[in-house]
Amino acid sequence: MLAREWVAVTDQRTVLGWLAIQLWGERVLxxxxxxxxFVMWLAGMHLGWVFxxxxxxxxxxxxxxxxxxxxxxxxxxxxxxxxxxxxxxxxPPAEDLSAIAAVLGALDAPALLLSGRETVKLQNRAxxxxxxxxxxxxxxxxxxxxxxILDMVRDAIASGQxxxxxxxxxxxxxxxxxxxxxxxxxxxSEPLWLLTFRDVSQARRIDRMRSDFIANASxxxxxxxxxxxxxxETLQGPAKNDVKAHERFLGxxxxxxxxxxxxxxxxxxxxxxxxxSNLTPDQTVDLxxxxxxxxxxxxxxxxxxxxxxxxxxxxxxxxxPGDRDELVEVFENLIENACKYGQEGKRVDVSLxxxxxxxxxxxxxxxxxxxxxxxxPRITERFYRVNVEASRSxxxxxxxxxxxxxxxxxxxxxxxxxxxxxxxxxxxxxx
Numbered sequence: 212m213l214a215r216e217w218v219a220v221t222d223q224r225t226v227l228g229w230l231a232i233q234l235w236g237e238r239v240l241x242x243x244x245x246x247x248x249f250v251m252w253l254a255g256m257h258l259g260w261v262f263x264x265x266x267x268x269x270x271x272x273x274x275x276x277x278x279x280x281x282x283x284x285x286x287x288x289x290x291x292x293x294x295x296x297x298x299x300x301x302x303p304p305a306e307d308l309s310a311i312a313a314v315l316g317a318l319d320a321p322a323l324l325l326s327g328r329e330t331v332k333l334q335n336r337a338x339x340x341x342x343x344x345x346x347x348x349x350x351x352x353x354x355x356x357x358x359x360i361l362d363m364v365r366d367a368i369a370s371g372q373x374x375x376x377x378x379x380x381x382x383x384x385x386x387x388x389x390x391x392x393x394x395x396x397x398x399x400s401e402p403l404w405l406l407t408f409r410d411v412s413q414a415r416r417i418d419r420m421r422s423d424f425i426a427n428a429s430x431x432x433x434x435x436x437x438x439x440x441x442x443x444e445t446l447q448g449p450a451k452n453d454v455k456a457h458e459r460f461l462g463x464x465x466x467x468x469x470x471x472x473x474x475x476x477x478x479x480x481x482x483x484x485x486x487x488s489n490l491t492p493d494q495t496v497d498l499x500x501x502x503x504x505x506x507x508x509x510x511x512x513x514x515x516x517x518x519x520x521x522x523x524x525x526x527x528x529x530x531x532p533g534d535r536d537e538l539v540e541v542f543e544n545l546i547e548n549a550c551k552y553g554q555e556g557k558r559v560d561v562s563l564x565x566x567x568x569x570x571x572x573x574x575x576x577x578x579x580x581x582x583x584x585x586x587x588p589r590i591t592e593r594f595y596r597v598n599v600e601a602s603r604s605x606x607x608x609x610x611x612x613x614x615x616x617x618x619x620x621x622x623x624x625x626x627x628x629x630x631x632x633x634x635x636x637x638x639x640x641x642x
Contacts, residue, residue, distance in 0.1 A: 308333065311395075311403075321408040325351060325392070326401060327368055329361075341408070351406075360390050367392045368404065378408075387412045431474055431594060431609070435467040477610040480540075481593070484617040492534045492622060498563055498573065499524050501535065505542045506561070509550065513559070518550045520559045529566040531642045537618045544611045545575045545638050553577025556635055571642040582630040590628065591616040 308324075312333050315322050321338035323331055329351045334342070345354050352361055359376055367374040373393035380386045389409040394402060442460045450456035506520050513520050531538075549559040556578025565571035582590065586597045594609040612626075619626055619640060630636040 318407075320410070323351070323406040325364065325404040325406055327404070329364060329368065332403065338408070363390065364392055364404070364406065367394075377411075385412065386410065387415050428474075428478065428594070432471060435471050438467050439464055474610070477614060480614055481610060481617060484537075484614065484621065490621070492532055492537075494532065494534060495530050496533045496535045496538055498529045498531060498538070498571070501538060502542060502561060502563060502573075505539060505546060509543065509546055512547065513550050516550050516554050517557060518554060518559055519557065520546060520550070520561065523560065523562040525563060525566060527566060529563055529571055531571050531622075533622050537621070541615050541618050541640065542573070542575075544615050545640075548611060549575050549577035549579075549636070549638070553579030553635060555579050565642075573640045575638045576635060578635040581632040581634055582628070582636055583632055584630070587628050587630055591626065 311324060315324065315333055315335040318335055319337060321341050322335050323338055323345075324333035326332055326348075330348045331345045331351055331354065332347060334345050339345075342354050351364065355361065357378055360378055363374045363376045371394065373391065375389065375391040378388045378390050380388070387410070389411050390406070391409070392404055392406045394404055442464050446457060446460055450460065502522060502524060506522055509520065546559060546561060553559060558578055560574075560576040562574045562576070563571075564573075582597055589595050590597065591612045593613045596609050616626060622642070624640055624642045627639040627641060628636065629639070
């Protein structure tokens with residue numbers, strides 16, 4: 212290489228220039244060599260040996276530069292490997308599947324990686340929780356026995372286009388999935404397909420609840436409004452001069468207007484609770500004096516119904532995190548319902564246990580007719596009534612227990628209902 216370089220620079224008559232360039236490229240090494248020589252001279256070494264040592268260091272630097280230039284020339288002239296396309300299918304490299312597996316593992320929705328032969332290549336943890344562990348390269352139809360999903364997968368693979376369908380599971384609980392399959396783009400090896408399951412059960416339930424709520428609310432308001440309109444027309448017409456009819460109809464109209472006012476208040480209360488459902492209360496409440504306050508406020512109602520409200524409270528404070536006004540509304544609803552619908556038992560027991568390191572539980576027990584078992588799971592739904600006529604006669608709006616459930620959800624507490632027909636009902640709040 213030095214010989215070829217020398218010939219080239221000789222032809223160009225730039226030997227001195229070439230040498231200057233080489234020396235300038237190793238200027239740091241040369242400066243270091245000179246410094247070392249100076250130190251050796253100061254140490255008393257003979258000047259000839261100092262010169263010889265400096266010369267060796269400079270030559271070593273020039274040789275290193277030569278090797279670097281040779282390596283650069285070899286890399287520049289080395290042939291470049293060009294991938295040759297092939298039409299035969301091949302298995303994706305292991306690192307490709309590893310990268311895809313890492314992406315699938317980050318998804319919270321169930322997902323399966325499929326081949327063009329409808330076999331399962333990979334699954335994430337969410338899919339494993341639903342379908343169980345699926346062995347690699349096992350047939351999809353052996354694990355998912357839903358004709359709609361299988362037909363969608365076959366159609367997508369045949370057409371090469373994404374497809375989407377909706378699938379519902381009835382057991383163990385009603386669950387609705389939006390199932391989508393799409394090809395992985397920019398793959399030169401075996402085509403792969405991503406099958407995902409998006410749970411839309413909650414959205415479907417909310418839509419159904421919203422439509423039911425609108426229908427029920429409009430129905431509940433339509434009845435008193437129709438009643439008011441009829442009485443007003445009567446007072447303006449046939450009973451225009453009937454004083455007794457005036458007094459009787461105005462009393463009924465006042466009851467209907469009061470019922471609508473209670474209904475609107477309960478609806479507004481529910482709306483406020485839904486807006487704050489994700490905000491946990493940051494205050495604490497002592498339930499012992501609070502229950503005493505609730506019992507005193509309901510004493511007139513209990514006296515009119517002939518009900519005795521008996522409190523069984525501990526001597527020590529029972530502190531729970533919560534909003535005082537909302538918890539008052541919960542306990543007023545539960546005790547008032549027990550007085551109204553358990554009137555035949557003539558007694559309502561309110562028991563509070565726990566506190567400190569022990570879970571807090573409040574039980575409200577009535578000894579009335581009880582609730583049939585088929586109604587118990589639904590009594591906290593909006594406008595749901597076990598007995599419609601009895602509820603309206605007792606001035607209920609059908610929203611009381613729905614409000615209780617929303618408040619307890621915000622307080623991270625739950626309501627447990629146990630009832631036996633003919634013996635009574637127990638409502639237990641567990642904090």
